[in-house]
Amino acid sequence: MTGNLTKRLSQLQQREKFSIKKLYLMMMPQYPRVPWKYMVLQPQLHPKFKFILWRAANKRLAIVDRLMKFGVQVPQTCVFCGLADEMFEHLFFDCPYVKTLWTRMLAWLGQHRLVGTWASELISINTATRRKSGYWAIVNYTFGMLIYLDVKEECSSFMATEELNDMYRSLATKTVMNKLGMKTASSPVTTSVELSWFFY
Structure with a gap:
């Protein structure tokens, strides 16, 4: 004024x-409008799908290229196709396996179209969800479920070994201790036992 x-x-x-x-x-x-508002705020969508979809829409998933920035060493190849390094753009939807899966899901839902990039799919599903019909709620639910299951499968593949689980737990413990302003205890076993409630 x-x-x-x-x-x-x-x-x-x-x-x-x-x-x-x-x-x-x-x-x-x-604030500017976000391209995922109607899709994530869909009341029929399960909360765990909603959370993963919201993180995916903001590109905040714990996939390989992001984990490497944090210093976590994991296999870099795509767990689905094994043909390329696993990055966000590859996982959604450059990977031939994930692209085929989403294409088949769309065909099952009666949509015969080509699958685009992550941004175009996000805008397409979000725009369709605004129509507030039962059919588009099912399409949105299927999309959320696909993203959730992709991420779950991808994470389970490189967190399968005990060594990686110990490394992840140690990194998480240090992060929590730093956030809480606590000094790391002399015995790392005591620290992880004390904070085990936080991770499980």
């Missing part, structure tokens, strides 16, 4: 009365 006090107050008036609503809307920050 610019100008002198009288001009600024006149902007907040509605029919010569002060409007709290106008003031509230002017004070609230205006």
Whole structure:
């Protein structure tokens, strides 16, 4: 709001009365619209699918390229096709295995179309979900379930060994200790036993 006090107050008036609503809307920050709003806020979607879908929409999944940035050493090849390094763009939907799976699911739902990139699929499903029909709720549910199962399978493949589980637990324990502002105990066994409730 610019100008002198009288001009600024006149902007907040509605029919010569002060409007709290106008003031509230002017004070609230205006954020850009997100391309996943209707898809993630679908009431029929299971909460665990919702959470993974929300993380995927924000590209915050714990897949190989992201784990490497955190210093976790895992096999880099795609667990589904084994043809390329596993990155977000490859997993959704450059991987021929995942692309074929989503194409078959779409055909089963009566949609015969080509599968696009992650961004185009996200916009397509989100736009369709706005129609609020039972059919599109099922398509959205199927998409959420596919993403969840892909991520679950991908994570289980490289977390299968005990060595990686110990490394992950150690990294997680250090992170939690740092977040809580606690110093690492002299015995790492004591620390992981004390914090075991946090991970299981």
